[in-house]
Amino acid sequence: MKKALRIIAAAMLILSSALISGCYDIVELDTISIVTGLGIDKADENGKVQLTVQVGKADAVGGGGQEGGEASEKAYQNLDSVDRNIVGALDKLLQDNSRTLFLHHNQVVIFGESHAKEGISDDIDALMRDLHSHLDVFVLISETNTSEIFNVEMELEKIPSVGITRMMRKKTEISEAFGVKMLELISKLSDDPCTAVLPIIKQVKEQDTTRLSIQGLAVIKDDKMVGKLTEDQAKGYAWALGKIKSGYLPVNTDKGTVELSIKPPSREMKVSFDKEGIPKIKIGIKARFIIGQIIGFDGLQLEEIIEMIQKESVNAVKDIIISCFKETQRLNADIFRFGCYLNKHHNKKWKKIKDKWDQIYPNLELELTVETQIIDTGKTSKSPKMVGGRLA
Amino acid sequence: MTIENSRISAGQFMFSIACFLHSSSLLTSFFVIITRNESWMPFVASIIICIPLIVSYVLLSKSYPGMNLIQINEAVFGRVAGKIVSALYVWFFFTLTSLNIRDLGTFVNKTTMVKTPISIIIILFLLLCVWSAYYGLEVVTRYSIVFLIISCVILFISIIAVYDLIELDNFLPMFDMPLNNYVQVSHIASTIPFGETVIFLMVTPYVDNAPKNLMRYFLGGFLLGSILILIVILRDISVLGNTIQYFSLPSFEVFRLGTLFQTISHMEIMFSILLIVLLYFKISVLFYVTMLAIAQLLNIRSYRPILLPCAALVVVYAFTAFKDVITHTKTAQETTPFFWTLFEILLPVLTLIVSFVKKKAKNKNNRKAVSK
Numbered sequence: 001m002k003k004a005l006r007i008i009a010a011a012m013l014i015l016s017s018a019l020i021s022g023c024y025d026i027v028e029l030d031t032i033s034i035v036t037g038l039g040i041d042k043a044d045e046n047g048k049v050q051l052t053v054q055v056g057k058a059d060a061v062g063g064g065g066q067e068g069g070e071a072s073e074k075a076y077q078n079l080d081s082v083d084r085n086i087v088g089a090l091d092k093l094l095q096d097n098s099r100t101l102f103l104h105h106n107q108v109v110i111f112g113e114s115h116a117k118e119g120i121s122d123d124i125d126a127l128m129r130d131l132h133s134h135l136d137v138f139v140l141i142s143e144t145n146t147s148e149i150f151n152v153e154m155e156l157e158k159i160p161s162v163g164i165t166r167m168m169r170k171k172t173e174i175s176e177a178f179g180v181k182m183l184e185l186i187s188k189l190s191d192d193p194c195t196a197v198l199p200i201i202k203q204v205k206e207q208d209t210t211r212l213s214i215q216g217l218a219v220i221k222d223d224k225m226v227g228k229l230t231e232d233q234a235k236g237y238a239w240a241l242g243k244i245k246s247g248y249l250p251v252n253t254d255k256g257t258v259e260l261s262i263k264p265p266s267r268e269m270k271v272s273f274d275k276e277g278i279p280k281i282k283i284g285i286k287a288r289f290i291i292g293q294i295i296g297f298d299g300l301q302l303e304e305i306i307e308m309i310q311k312e313s314v315n316a317v318k319d320i321i322i323s324c325f326k327e328t329q330r331l332n333a334d335i336f337r338f339g340c341y342l343n344k345h346h347n348k349k350w351k352k353i354k355d356k357w358d359q360i361y362p363n364l365e366l367e368l369t370v371e372t373q374i375i376d377t378g379k380t381s382k383s384p385k386m387v388g389g390r391l392a
Numbered sequence: 393m394t395i396e397n398s399r400i401s402a403g404q405f406m407f408s409i410a411c412f413l414h415s416s417s418l419l420t421s422f423f424v425i426i427t428r429n430e431s432w433m434p435f436v437a438s439i440i441i442c443i444p445l446i447v448s449y450v451l452l453s454k455s456y457p458g459m460n461l462i463q464i465n466e467a468v469f470g471r472v473a474g475k476i477v478s479a480l481y482v483w484f485f486f487t488l489t490s491l492n493i494r495d496l497g498t499f500v501n502k503t504t505m506v507k508t509p510i511s512i513i514i515i516l517f518l519l520l521c522v523w524s525a526y527y528g529l530e531v532v533t534r535y536s537i538v539f540l541i542i543s544c545v546i547l548f549i550s551i552i553a554v555y556d557l558i559e560l561d562n563f564l565p566m567f568d569m570p571l572n573n574y575v576q577v578s579h580i581a582s583t584i585p586f587g588e589t590v591i592f593l594m595v596t597p598y599v600d601n602a603p604k605n606l607m608r609y610f611l612g613g614f615l616l617g618s619i620l621i622l623i624v625i626l627r628d629i630s631v632l633g634n635t636i637q638y639f640s641l642p643s644f645e646v647f648r649l650g651t652l653f654q655t656i657s658h659m660e661i662m663f664s665i666l667l668i669v670l671l672y673f674k675i676s677v678l679f680y681v682t683m684l685a686i687a688q689l690l691n692i693r694s695y696r697p698i699l700l701p702c703a704a705l706v707v708v709y710a711f712t713a714f715k716d717v718i719t720h721t722k723t724a725q726e727t728t729p730f731f732w733t734l735f736e737i738l739l740p741v742l743t744l745i746v747s748f749v750k751k752k753a754k755n756k757n758n759r760k761a762v763s764k
Contacts, residue, residue, distance in 0.1 A: 347567075
């Protein structure tokens with residue numbers, strides 16, 4: 001009798017804990033709309049923010065149900081709202097929607113350029129504070145209004161924002177420096193000097209279609225966007241950080257051109273100080289290449305060609321780094337984070353020059369030493385035009 | 393007359409201490425706000441500072457074998473003063489239990505169950521603790537090793553998952569803050585997780601071969617637990633860097649960032665498992681010790697009849713202890729360490745000194761008596 005009572009009691013307890021502890025937070029799939037992208041723009045109305053939310057439609061993505069037929073149906077929906085700030089705009093969207101916006105799976109946050117020029121920290125605060133938002137979303141800057149970006153149809157992807165995320169993943173395969181995630185951005189914005197870069201996404205119009213392209217970097221200083229780097233300068237940025245992993249570097253010589261496939265370089269950085277405590281930065285880069293294509297070089301030996309390339313590729317690497325460095329000096333934005341490096345490794349000396357950094361940086365001396373090494377010639381060693389390649 | 397009849401092995405005792413301490417790795421936000429990416433340094437300092445403290449706990453327990461803290465108080469300070477000191481300790485245990493259960497409520501509320509009323513979480517949880525306390529010390533501490541293994545496995549997986557995000561640069565610059573901050577953090581760290589081990593003085597008499605092995609196992613448990621917290625702090629700093637100061641639950645964010653091969657990502661559910669398992673252990677130990685102390689203080693034969701009424705009091709206390717999370721963090725940073733110093737450092741050390749003096753005086757008297 002007692003045993004039976006015990007079992008009943010235990011069963012009731014387990015049942016009650018199963019039944020009453022979870023039901024408040026129940027989330028049914030058909031009551032939420034899954035947000036896949038957020039776009040934040042400056043609204044036409046003064047001082048207000050336009051929020052674009054891209055929502056994926058699960059049934060259209062899944063493709064199940066009827067075969068074909070409804071292929072033309074969009075797999076996403078863009079919701080717009082204008083309000084005093086993004087929290088207000090989200091709230092407005094929640095109230096005007098039949099479903100709850102589910103931010104858990106958001107993949108990308110895009111800031112409009114005009115908005116970014118006025119500062120992004122306040123929006124980031126809201127995105128950080130929200131319980132459901134994640135810190136591993138990609139952050140981008142768009143040249144046009146973000147609602148246009150979210151409306152560009154992609155051939156292979158059903159939802160633009162998911163496509164953008166995939167494009168970003170491909171970008172980070174070239175260099176980690178191109179893909180900036182929320183955590184990194186927050187970390188950089190809370191450092192001193194406060195500078196960061198964000199990739200730029202733009203629309204490219206071709207005859208009858210529009211496509212998206214991620215090219216160049218936006219320079220953020222003190223949470224405002226202050227300028228842009230071109231795609232080549234962006235590569236220089238990645239080179240200077242030693243964070244480039246793949247891609248091709250064209251090298252021109254008098255005799256011909258070579259395309260070199262980039263292998264991860266090694267990089268070291270040293271700092272020396274003069275009497276007044278003004279730092280001088282020394283960066284040493286050891287680059288490694290594999291030959292991707294040889295154009296020209298008629299009648300030369302492979303050894304000669306490699307010697308020539310090695311010399312010229314040093315200049316090629318230097319040029320793209322210097323071009324990027326000069327541009328950041330012009331913008332007076334320390335995106336290479338030399339200031340942070342000094343703060344971390346030469347803390348006492350940094351404290352003395354910290355307040356003058358804005359004056360020091362435009363005239364900062366950078367000593368660049370580049371060593372290059374051709375480690376392989378690819379599958380072939382000779383090409384038809386070289387000596388011995390052709391019966392001549 | 394003893395209230396607790398079951399005994400635990402020395403190993404169980406050690407793992408209980410380690411597990412008890414490890415559960416505090418969830419509360420690192422109290423001090424990472426102050427010293428940010430340098431928090432590990434004052435933390436290590438406080439581990440070293442606390443070793444003599446732990447030694448003094450053990451000495452205290454050794455000089456009164458077979459007695460728990462409440463009985464020791466009575467033996468040292470006499471009947472009336474001893475009861476007063478013991479009553480203070482009971483209040484201290486009670487407060488610790490309530491604060492921890494409230495923490496659990498807020499964390500679960502913040503991380504997994506957002507809309508669930510906090511009272512439901514707390515009451516269900518406390519019922520479980522009552523249940524385990526009902527069966528006594530052996531049951532309360534039995535699973536410590538299992539919990540410790542679970543949390544170590546989760547810790548290990550989380551480190552692998554965030555391995556790509558670890559940047560050793562995040563530990564720099566060192567010694568960048570005013571000395572005050574380091575002192576404050578060392579104080580918080582040594583009172584909030586470490587000094588709380590004073591509650592184990594309530595269970596030392598029930599450990600097998602208590603006086604002999606106690607030093608080794610108490611210190612062993614302490615070091616094991618504190619090194620585990622240190623690993624958690626190092627992991628959090630190396631991943632979050634200077635952003636660690638923003639988050640009220642740094643470990644939670646770290647788990648969120650963790651990914652294994654792109655398919656397994658957003659691992660916060662593991663954090664929730666850890667949270668519930670570890671806090672369950674801590675709270676059930678605290679609750680059990682509180683009940684034991686109350687029964688001992690009031691000379692009741694068994695603590696079982698008072699379990700449920702006291703649980704109800706704990707729930708009420710948990711709600712009224714502090715108004716919101718902001719006040720909680722603020723008091724944890726500024727007031728609590730000073731309060732706790734009284735119970736964790738001053739009183740035990742005072743007890744130890746008084747007992748030494750008493751013994752000396754007794755010896756002298758004995759010698760005098762002999763010489764006469």
